[in-house]
Amino acid sequence: MIAPPVTSAPLFSIVVPVYKPRRAYLTAMIDSVRNQDFPDWELICVDDAAGEDAVVTGILSAAAAADSRVRLVTRTVNGGIVAATNDGIGIARGQFIALVDHDDVLAPTALSRVADTIAAVPDADVLYTDEAHLGEDNHPVSPFHKPDFSPERLRSHMYIGHLGVYRRSLIETIGGFREGYDGSQDYDLALRATEQARRVVHIPQALYYWRIHEESVSHRSDNSAVFDAAKRAIADHLDRIGMVGTVEQTHPVGVYRVRRPVQDEPLVSIVIPTRGGSAEVRGRQRVMVTEAVRSVIANSTYTNIEFIVVFDDPTPASVLADLAEIGGDRMHLVRWSAPFNFSAKINRGAVHAKGEYLLMLNDDVEVISPDWLETMLSLAQQEGVGMVGPMLYFEDGTIQHGGHVYTGGGPGHIAFGWNPGSTGPFAGLIIDREVSGVTGACALMPTALFNEIGGMSTTLPVNFNDVDLCLKVTTAGHRILWTPHAELFHFESKTRVAGVVQEELDSLLLRWGSKLEADPYWRFGADEHRQ
Amino acid sequence: MTDLTSDATAGRPDGGLTAAQVAAAERQLMLVDRIQVLQNELAEWRVRDQMSHQRLARELNAVQDRLNHAQAENAALRAAVNEVHSSMSWRIGRTVLLPVRAAKWARRRRGRTA
Numbered sequence: 311m312i313a314p315p316v317t318s319a320p321l322f323s324i325v326v327p328v329y330k331p332r333r334a335y336l337t338a339m340i341d342s343v344r345n346q347d348f349p350d351w352e353l354i355c356v357d358d359a360a361g362e363d364a365v366v367t368g369i370l371s372a373a374a375a376a377d378s379r380v381r382l383v384t385r386t387v388n389g390g391i392v393a394a395t396n397d398g399i400g401i402a403r404g405q406f407i408a409l410v411d412h413d414d415v416l417a418p419t420a421l422s423r424v425a426d427t428i429a430a431v432p433d434a435d436v437l438y439t440d441e442a443h444l445g446e447d448n449h450p451v452s453p454f455h456k457p458d459f460s461p462e463r464l465r466s467h468m469y470i471g472h473l474g475v476y477r478r479s480l481i482e483t484i485g486g487f488r489e490g491y492d493g494s495q496d497y498d499l500a501l502r503a504t505e506q507a508r509r510v511v512h513i514p515q516a517l518y519y520w521r522i523h524e525e526s527v528s529h530r531s532d533n534s535a536v537f538d539a540a541k542r543a544i545a546d547h548l549d550r551i552g553m554v555g556t557v558e559q560t561h562p563v564g565v566y567r568v569r570r571p572v573q574d575e576p577l578v579s580i581v582i583p584t585r586g587g588s589a590e591v592r593g594r595q596r597v598m599v600t601e602a603v604r605s606v607i608a609n610s611t612y613t614n615i616e617f618i619v620v621f622d623d624p625t626p627a628s629v630l631a632d633l634a635e636i637g638g639d640r641m642h643l644v645r646w647s648a649p650f651n652f653s654a655k656i657n658r659g660a661v662h663a664k665g666e667y668l669l670m671l672n673d674d675v676e677v678i679s680p681d682w683l684e685t686m687l688s689l690a691q692q693e694g695v696g697m698v699g700p701m702l703y704f705e706d707g708t709i710q711h712g713g714h715v716y717t718g719g720g721p722g723h724i725a726f727g728w729n730p731g732s733t734g735p736f737a738g739l740i741i742d743r744e745v746s747g748v749t750g751a752c753a754l755m756p757t758a759l760f761n762e763i764g765g766m767s768t769t770l771p772v773n774f775n776d777v778d779l780c781l782k783v784t785t786a787g788h789r790i791l792w793t794p795h796a797e798l799f800h801f802e803s804k805t806r807v808a809g810v811v812q813e814e815l816d817s818l819l820l821r822w823g824s825k826l827e828a829d830p831y832w833r834f835g836a837d838e839h840r841q
Numbered sequence: 842m843t844d845l846t847s848d849a850t851a852g853r854p855d856g857g858l859t860a861a862q863v864a865a866a867e868r869q870l871m872l873v874d875r876i877q878v879l880q881n882e883l884a885e886w887r888v889r890d891q892m893s894h895q896r897l898a899r900e901l902n903a904v905q906d907r908l909n910h911a912q913a914e915n916a917a918l919r920a921a922v923n924e925v926h927s928s929m930s931w932r933i934g935r936t937v938l939l940p941v942r943a944a945k946w947a948r949r950r951r952g953r954t955a
Contacts, residue, residue, distance in 0.1 A: 654867075657867055657870050657871075658863075658867065660870075661858065661863055661866040661867055661870075661925075662858065662863075761870065761873075762873075763873065763874075763877065764869075764870050764871070764872070764873030764874030764875070764876070764877060765870035765871075765873075765874060766874075767874045767878060768871055768874070769874075769875075769878065782874075782877060785877075785881075820882055820885060821878050821881035821882050821885060822881060822885070823885050823888070824884075824885060824888050
């Protein structure tokens with residue numbers, strides 16, 4: 311490759327703090343930068359070992375001598391990753407700062423792909439790419455196909471990772487890396503930068519290889535200081551954006567949960583369409599709707615609720631009497647005399663709803679988490695959130711619903727049939743996160759929004775009405791969240807024969823076809839689905 | 842319990858919605874939905890049929906006609922449904938505030954006796 315003339319202001323400044331790396335890994339990193347098919351960069355290596363390692367210093371000096379775009383900074387004292395990276399940023403001339411670790415490798419097209427994206431999205435202030443691990447044998451493994459910008463997920467774990475590229479003016483505005491967050495300094499930076507970025511752009515291609523070896527931070531036996539720093543970073547983030555909540559670590563690999571209080575205890579209208587059918591659950595026959603209502607009342611700690619049960623004509627009088635007795639003043643029974651239409655029944659219930667929030671609930675569910683409503687409600691009350699869905703399990707404990715995924719021209723359930731306790735790919739089943747949609751079997755949304763977008767589409771009487779509703783919610787500019795911290799059983803298809811009517815699928819594709827091709831939030835392939 | 846088992850379209854015995862109000866509210870939900878459906882279909886046809894202009898024009902015109910009709914009916918229905926929503930807002934305020942006030946009153950009572 312022919313080295314181009316150095317411009318005074320390259321597009322990219324690649325900043326690499328260097329501290330006692332393996333020689334071969336450092337060389338591979340430098341080579342991967344010099345082998346980029348895009349020339350407009352500078353590589354700033356900050357030697358944080360104060361020149362103590364003569365071999366490393368030699369490698370860096372040789373690289374600088376061989377390519378004028380490689381710049382070397384030697385600290386006089388070891389300052390740690392935050393100080394070293396800030397030193398590099400301090401002398402950077404590029405419009406964008408790309409952060410690279412001293413033992414990692416860039417794909418040859420990494421910078422050109424980012425440059426293309428910047429050209430296409432001129433107001434992009436933060437960009438990130440997919441990444442893969444690099445094993446000891448130098449083969450890429452475990453690709454992490456990240457979601458598009460997902461602020462709720464970012465409050466749960468540092469998913470942006472590598473390659474992270476930040477507009478230099480933004481980094482300068484927020485003051486670079488902060489001392490006191492070592493080990494989670496990149497997480498802290500990502501939170502602060504995305505808060506102020508005009509646009510955060512995801513490049514769905516693995517352009518960075520993160521080397522996994524014995525000295526990696528992720529292989530340390532005690533990372534408690536790193537996790538404490540991450541919790542502080544998230545708590546600071548909540549303070550800055552005015553979000554009330556507490557942070558707790560929920561998994562040893564560095565996964566967090568923000569617990570928020572419910573504001574003002576709003577009334578939740580629970581709309582349940584039913585025919586009053588019975589089925590066997592755990593070896594016993596039960597009337598599904600009465601047990602669903604009973605479980606909501608008995609197992610829920612949130613009490614400001616009303617039930618609107620929309621029942622078909624054939625519903626037995628004894629079922630209605632039981633519902634009246636179980637629900638008391640909170641029970642409203644609404645008759646449905648027309649042919650079955652799930653959407654129309656939900657709409658009928660919504661018309662009668664008095665609550666500020668509407669919870670669509672199937673009659674074949676059973677509450678597991680006592681605070682399920684608080685969990686969903688506290689998420690639904692966040693700015694910009696239009697709908698929230700929970701984790702649903704089949705009777706045998708396997709997962710029925712981990713959010714919707716709309717990809718390959720059709721909708722599906724995330725984690726359908728997976729074993730209970732699965733963390734999912736990249737913690738996807740143990741964190742609150744943005745999703746393209748959630749099942750109408752249990753979904754909470756503001757009543758005003760439901761009305762604003764025309765409720766459920768009566769042209770989809772049986773299938774995909776929830777998919778359609780979700781797409782209307784997101785198209786209207788709202789986020790949809792899924793949470794694993796609200797759990798229910800869903801004894802799906804025990805009361806109704808499941809079946810897809812081709813006409814409904816055609817209808818869905820006709821109106822949403824282009825939005826069903828590639829899911830922005832769940833991009834895991836068949837390999838990851840088997841986890 | 843509010844018993845609406847006779848017929849929802851007969852209105853709510855607790856002084857809630859009338860049959861006409863229920864019908865109007867449901868009709869408007871349907872119209873708002875239909876407008877969005879048709880707008881989406883227009884967009885999808887444009888994406889799908891960029892290469893077959895004749896079919897595009899035929900489908901577009903048909904969908905556009907349906908969209909115009911739905912928008913006209915929706916506008917005509919707006920006043921009636923606004924009235925329904927006003928009624929609902931009043932009832933939402935009553936339903937939300939009364940339990941909250943009751944809970945606060947109960948907490949104060951407990952505080953006094955503790």
